[in-house]
Amino acid sequence: MLFTPLDIGPVRLRNRIVLTAMTTGFGYARGVPETSLLAYLRARTADTGMAVVAFGAVTPEGRVEEQLPWMWRDDAAGVLAPLAAALHEGGGLACLQLGHGGRQVSPEVTGTRPVAPSEVPPPAHVREPPRALSTALIFALAST
Secondary structure, eight states: OTTSOEEETTEEESSSOEEOOOOOSOSEETTEEOHHHHHHHHHHOTTOSEEEEEEEESSGGGOSSSSSOBTTSTTHHHHHHHHHHHHHHTTOEEEEEEEOOGGGOOHHHHSSOOEESSSOOOSSSOOSOOEEOOHHHHHHHHTO
């Protein structure tokens, strides 16, 4: 079964092997994939059905690191197109995980205090307690 095609809605994967997103610490400059990342992913996805290419931050304050796609950019689809094309050339498909780092966001990366549903700090890595989100803060952040 591992090497048989899989249909997910209108999309057909050539097999059931999926490369998960990894924190590499390289590959994106201001949200744009670099040629080194394209080569890295080509080398790892030659035989996969799909690759989750990254965690893409939906807002600037939601970044967990600098080297990831900036999905809030107006031109995000265009700057990520070469990455998808590189995987498609090898017969695989590209997938992106969208998200916000919440309480795991480091103020050293964003320059702001993390936000989360509560002020409970994360158990590891980031020690600063986040700001608890209110409805007003959610709307204020969404409009920036």
